[in-house]
Amino acid sequence: MSSTRTPRRRPAAPAEAPGPHHRRLGLVAVVATFGGLLFGYDTGVINGALEPMKTDLGLTPVTEGFVVSILIFGAALGAAIGGRLADRHGRRHNILLLAGIFVVGTVGCAVAPNWQVLAVFRFVLGFAVGGASTTVPVYLAEVAPAERRGSLVTRNEIMIVSGQFAAFLVNALIINLWGEHTSVWRAMLVVAVLPAIALLIGMLRLPESPRWLASRGRDADALAVLEQVRSPERATAEMAEVRALAEQERQSQTGGWFDLAVPWIRRLVLIGAILGIFQQLTGINSIMYYGTQLLQTAGFSGNGAVIANTANGLFSVLGVSVGIALINRIDRRTMLIGGFALITAFHVLVGASSLLLPDTAAKPYVILLFVVAFVFSMQGTLGPLVWLMLSEIFPLKIRSFAMGVCVFTLWLANAAVTFGFPPTVAALGIAPTFFVFAAIGVLGIIFTATQVPETRGRTLEEFEAEVRTRYS
Incomplete structure (x- = not known):
């Protein structure tokens, strides 16, 4: 216990x-x-x-x-x-x-x-x-x-x-x-x-991961790796903590799928899986896979849509660059909630501009502006943060296994968006589709505020100790 x-x-x-x-x-x-x-x-x-x-x-x-x-x-x-x-x-x-x-x-x-x-x-x-x-x-x-x-x-x-x-x-x-x-x-x-x-x-x-080496009892190899990527004093200090946690996990009675029977582990896996689903249901891959078709539907010509779609790729890179610059300065939960709020706002603006603006030459460019703003906001917040959270929240013993489960659900959500986006836009139009994305964003805000733990500023071992206490 x-x-x-x-x-x-x-x-x-x-x-x-x-x-x-x-x-x-x-x-x-x-x-x-x-x-x-x-x-x-x-x-x-x-x-x-x-x-x-x-x-x-x-x-x-x-x-x-x-x-x-x-x-x-x-x-x-x-x-x-x-x-x-x-x-x-x-x-x-x-x-x-x-x-x-x-x-x-x-x-x-x-x-x-x-x-x-x-x-x-x-x-x-x-x-x-x-x-x-x-x-x-x-x-x-x-x-x-x-x-x-x-x-x-x-x-x-x-x-x-x-x-x-x-x-x-x-x-x-x-x-x-x-x-x-x-x-x-x-x-x-x-x-x-x-x-x-x-x-x-x-x-x-x-080198191999020092924490994985320690989990296999290869302490000397783990310390040698830490000494390659840390100062000598820092390597020694971290190794003491890694060794203690590895020993604790070697004494555990559970392993693999059986770890999901432990309440605090099961809860973390559910949180990780749902975060992955929310990341995909923002609709980011509807833009990355079908951006050209979406822009044609918005009013661009075929060649114009191909050229305009490169803006999505460019602002995707810029968004992630800004996110990385901020990610160690802002708490994970704060950044997630802010990201969901921005994404939801731009989804509403895409839908509203598609629904309410008259069919003029300017309309497709207004829609493009809000789509690019959505891509920038998504890739500057949820894009990198969800992957980071998945790498941080699980105990060492099942870290890759649990992440595999969560990423499996993430890819299934990706598949659902990939299959569902073109027929949904064809059947409903751009505006209702993006209003659905906006509603999902609101649910994401609620979920993050009530369920997602904070990991910033804690070592992987410290975070594990804290969630054991909180969720057990």
């Missing part, structure tokens, strides 16, 4: 001083987040590749939808299984495996002779995307010091949106250079093999 005493906070760790460990930690963040870049590129590239792909492979509307959506289902499976593999074999080991799968999936998609083979390799690629979405944030959270964890973990989010933006730009460039060739889509897809190889080679030179 968990103690009911108020947990003691550990003494303040020695302040970090400049040195080689800072550069080493920066290298870890750069290499690991290539997984996020691949996540973004592989989900965004289909937008521009789809039209030539349909011509080259003779896709029907049914097979087109299948080829696009199969990656999402692969990602859901990858998120669920990837977490278990990372808990069993290590975070670094899992990222290396995923890098290899990225290479195989990318090359397989690029050389696929028909849509059936393409669908198989899109599923393989989706598995790698889902596994990366689970494992990379956990790896970064466990390597980072508490005061830099927010900015380092959320670098993965900026790499995701940068990957999507890069996909839009690469597609436009390749179409302009070789658009007359029906197989041009293969060049768009194969570009992703370059960051996949960089991830594979880079991870060979990086």
Whole structure:
């Protein structure tokens, strides 16, 4: 039974001083987040590749939808299984495996002779995307010091949106250079093999998570890793706490799915899963996947919509950049609630401008302005924060497993939005669709204010001790 005493906070760790460990930690963040870049590129590239792909492979509307959506289902499976593999074999080991799968999936998609083979390799690629979405944030959270964890973990989010933006730009460039060739889509897809190889080679030179090593009784290895990415005094201080928590968890009676029988763990997993669902039900991927079609519906011409849609990619990157600059200065709950409030307001404005403005030349630009503002607000708040919270709130023993469960539900919500957005807009129009998104945003505010715990300024071990007391 968990103690009911108020947990003691550990003494303040020695302040970090400049040195080689800072550069080493920066290298870890750069290499690991290539997984996020691949996540973004592989989900965004289909937008521009789809039209030539349909011509080259003779896709029907049914097979087109299948080829696009199969990656999402692969990602859901990858998120669920990837977490278990990372808990069993290590975070670094899992990222290396995923890098290899990225290479195989990318090359397989690029050389696929028909849509059936393409669908198989899109599923393989989706598995790698889902596994990366689970494992990379956990790896970064466990390597980072508490005061830099927010900015380092959320670098993965900026790499995701940068990957999507890069996909839009690469597609436009390749179409302009070789658009007359029906197989041009293969060049768009194969570009992703370059960051996949960089991830594979880079991870060979990086260390394993010190917290995972300690959980396996490899204290000497864990301390050696901490000494690479901390000052010597800081490494020793953190290692004492990591060792104590690892020993406590080795004495636990539960493991795997059985951990969900523990009330405080079950509650954290539910909170994480619902946060992931709310992140997707803001409708962000309706813009990232169908932005061009939405803008055409709003009144842009075909070519005008393609050009205007690049603004969504640009402001997605800018939003995440601003979010990362603020994330260690504002409490997580405050930033989540503020993000939901902004998102809800811009959803209402998109809907109202679509419904109430007369059909003039200015109308599509007004809608674009509010859509871009929504994208900026979403990617500056919920986008990075939800991934950060998922990497912070779970106990070490099941951190990857629990995150896998939550990201699995996140991907299913993603699939629901992906399938549901086009027919909903066709049936109801832009205004009612965005009013539905606004109502979901209000529910998100209520949920965050009443259920989501604060993690900022606490080590992973301190937070675990506190929630054991609060929710037991």
